[in-house]
Amino acid sequence: MxxxxxxxxxxxxxxxxxxxxxxxxxxxxxxxxxxxxxxxxxxxxxxxxxxxxxxxxxxxxxxxxxxxxxxxxxxxxxxxxxxxxxxxxxxxxxxxxxxxxxxxxxxxxxxxxxxxxxxxxxxxxxLSLAKLLGSYRDAVPTYNTSGGYFGTPIEEVCANADRSIAKGIQGVKMKVGQPDLKEDIRRVTALRNHLGEDVPIMIDANQQWDRDTAMRFGRAVDSLNLTWIEEPVGAHDHEGHAWLNARLDTPIATGEMLSSTRELQQLIDNRSVAFIQPDAPRIGGVTPFMQLVPRAADAGIKLAPHFVMEIHLHLAATFPTEPWVEHFEWLEPLFEERIDIRDGCLQVPTRPGLGLTLxxxxxxxxxxxxxxxxx
Missing domain, CATH: 3.30.390.10 (Enolase-like, N-terminal domain)
Structure with a gap:
């Protein structure tokens, strides 16, 4: 043939x-x-x-x-x-x-x-891409990031969080890392008080702290039951992330800015994170992402890929322990299809492939x- x-x-x-x-x-x-x-x-x-x-x-x-x-x-x-x-x-x-x-x-x-x-x-x-690769689940827990950026007053962040949860999204993420650490802590505390103890909240500093500042922030919010603190220090500071991960009650997450599996492997080897956040389009696609998955799983590290839910939903469904997928509506206008949200989870599309049409x-x-x- x-x-x-x-x-x-x-x-x-x-x-x-x-x-x-x-x-x-x-x-x-x-x-x-x-x-x-x-x-x-x-x-x-x-x-x-x-x-x-x-x-x-x-x-x-x-x-x-x-x-x-x-x-x-x-x-x-x-x-x-x-x-x-x-x-x-x-x-x-x-x-x-x-x-x-x-x-x-x-x-x-x-x-x-x-x-x-x-x-x-x-x-x-x-088959859907998830089924082709070998999925563990048909739905993946999701949290929204787009409603928690800077320039958004805390009252609007809280309202955005309410809207996300009303749509069936499970958790929310808010940006921190501004020069005034006290203002960051005030905003995070206000969001926790607004949502109550049970709603997952993730915090993202986008690499803006040194280790000592990250430690001060982490200790100040350790009692708020945050799901993770993301990128508290520089993306390539594997040792710094490991130092924080070993000392704070709040889990540490990072990995989105790295552009090779070699760099992400350093996070695993150094036990730098509780949640690893690879980005398939940034590290070379599905092939290298799927090479990383068993390494993270074997190390007992959880998975929360960065951005591009349209691809990462399929890949996260193959992870043996329950992962998170980041919800962004930004890319939705590029495609004819929409991803269903139900009971706090993104539903893995059953359409063949990615299930997307430009x-x-x-x-x-x-x-x-x-x-x-x-x-």
């Missing part, structure tokens, strides 16, 4: 505008400007037999043009290849990018191809597109 091969790779650059500027602690401390849009690179693959798959990567702030340009460079290397050879193709694309390392923009461009290949494989099997609006927001094809 003649094997199927990839004949077309469509690569698109999409700029998704946000409804309002978004600010976290990095803006409050002057390190970044408010975020007004999200840059995405979409890859759509088609084979000689007509099978299709779609994947994407994203960039917050600078780097989107570089990600798209690198994806265009990689596209010719999948033409003529068997789409079932996913690890082989990941390695092939990584070797093309060897001089710019297996991290950062290089692997983030690969992620769009890798995810498209997995989406195609699951579609061919008429919307007409996504096509409207496309600022660049190219097709690479072969025979």
């Amino acid at each position: 003649t094997r199927d091969t990839i004949v077309t790779a469509d690569v698109s650059h999409v700029i998704l505008p946000l409804n309002r500027p978004i600010s976290d602690a990095k803006v409050m401390t002057g390190r970044q400007r408010p975020m007004t849009e999200i840059s995405l690179t979409f890859v759509e693959l088609e084979t000689r037999e007509g099978h299709r798959g779609m994947g994407f990567g994203y960039v917050l702030r600078a780097g989107g043009k570089a990600q798209y340009a690198h994806a265009l460079e990689l596209a010719p290397f999948v033409i003529g290849e068997d789409p079932n050879d996913i690890p082989k193709l990941w390695d092939k694309l990584a070797w093309q990018s060897a001089s710019v390392d297996r991290s950062g923009v290089a692997v983030q461009a690969i992620a769009a191809f890798d995810t498209a290949l997995w989406d195609m494989k699951a579609r061919r099997a008429d 919307s007409d609006q996504a096509r409207h927001w496309t600022v660049a597109h190219d097709t690479v094809s072969g025979h």
Whole structure:
């Protein structure tokens, strides 16, 4: 039997505008400007037999043009290849990018191809991606982040939390890390008092503290029964996270800013976290993410992937202990489908693959597109 091969790779650059500027602690401390849009690179693959798959990567702030340009460079290397050879193709694309390392923009461009290949494989099997990979559950607990950013008065944060819970979302996350530590503590305490003891609350400092400041904050809020404190120190400070994780009652979470499984493995090896937060589009896609899953599970570390619930819901469903998935509605306009929320959980789609179809609006927001094809 003649094997199927990839004949077309469509690569698109999409700029998704946000409804309002978004600010976290990095803006409050002057390190970044408010975020007004999200840059995405979409890859759509088609084979000689007509099978299709779609994947994407994203960039917050600078780097989107570089990600798209690198994806265009990689596209010719999948033409003529068997789409079932996913690890082989990941390695092939990584070797093309060897001089710019297996991290950062290089692997983030690969992620769009890798995810498209997995989406195609699951579609061919008429299974959701979660079922293809081997899922433990059909629904995953979720918490909302978009309602707790800076620039939002605490009264509005509380109202946003109420709306999230009314939608069936289980927990909420609020941003901290502003220069005034007392104001952070005041806001967190107000949210806990508003929601009561039973609603899970996560706190995210976005790397804005040194170790001593993080310790002071952690000790001040240890009695508030927080689910975790996220990124209290620099993303690459594995030792600092481990030091805090060993000394605070509140669990520590981090990992979203790391762009390779090698860096995430250091968090596991150092016991730096109670919750590890890998981001599949940032570390190279489904393939490296699924390599990390058993390592974290074996170490007794819990899973809470960062952003992109549209992909991470499927991957989190394969984790042996109950994970968390972050709810953001930001990417919803890009797709025709919606993820169901019920009883505090995101319901894993039963549609084949990722279960996603690009919307007409996504096509409207496309600022660049190219097709690479072969025979």
